[in-house]
Amino acid sequence: MFIPIFFLSSLLLSSSYALVQDFCVADLSAPFGPAGYSCKKPATVTVDDFVFSGLAASGNISNLIKAAVTPAFDAQFPGVNGLGISLARLDFAIGGVIPMHTHPGASEVLIVIQGSITAGFIDSANKVYFKTLNKGDVMVFPQGLLHFQVNVEKFPALAFASFSSANPGLQILDFALFGNDLPSELIEDTTFLDDAQVKKLKAILGGTG
Template identity: 75%
Template sequence: MSILQTLILFSLLLSASHAAVQDFCVADLMGPQSPSGYLCKKESAVTVNDFIFSGLGVPGNTTNLIKAAVTTAFVGQLPGLNGLGISLARLDLAPGGVIPIHTHPGGSEVLIVLQGSICAGFISSANNVYFKNLNKGDSMVFPQGLLHFQVNAAKGPSIAIVSFSSPSPGLQIVDFALFGNNLPSALVEAITFLDDAQVKKLKALLGGTG
């Protein structure tokens, strides 16, 4: 047997050893969560409802500061996603609505516009910016961990569905991370180059203290 044949055989054996041994692992939401997901619910307790979520058909409430709403179908809402490496969400953006610049540390994202027009973009680690107005039927991908945003570019409401490469992709919104907590204003001013009045105004707006 040649070296190449040996390597191919070894690769096949290794793949087989990691093959799935069960059809699914519905999340036991009452149990602990680890980086690899939730523990599996006993199969005898699994029902069809563990694989169904109807919330994406309901418009989100956009009467808020950002004039936008995100309805998630993550593992917490759809336990059947556990271990499958996928999830979904619905974006509703009223006129002037915005999903502020944010990141998903646990997964990449794909967006498809269902209604209206959305200006969407992301910033690479080299600080290059990629953005464009997307219309109905257009899609855009946002690589894992990179800062990105969505802004309603239409006169009426815009709607999009997004998918993620994780059942729990995580979320950190930059504005709230800087101004929506108790990080002392002096530190925020030092790391953002904003003056004291601007920082205190943003903290008051976003619920921060300090």
């Protein structure tokens, strides 16, 4: 008798915390807080809040990594706010790479649209999972784990990614180490790189110290 009552109570309790409105379009004029964006007033919501055209055009791949990520997160696509979903477009020039990075707030699903991309991730036991993906192939990257994508063909590549959060977050390992003012001595001690290597990478990625 206890178990049915327990499940009934759990159901009633969970339903009391269920979504009490259809959507929560991001109010981009308000501050972004720990819980994300606050909701626009329903009277100000329009259909354009639920439409995003920014993934139609390729991103700028004339850069250091020869790749571009065009996000459709809550800051760009207010309609996904609070829904636990978002998207991004990944464009790769020849030799393009999305460096080792993590999304602290979301898992990712990648689908290759054009070309071939070698992609992979490293789990918390430091085991590596990677494979070359071709057109139509899909790969998942669990939340918070380091992962990467590299164009391995002699022509441009294109992929789209979906995320289990409206704001998945991003930390790129190379920039976390070499793109800030973390003292070189500490980087050398923690990475076993020598001073010349650290200074060279800081010069490339904009770091100081």
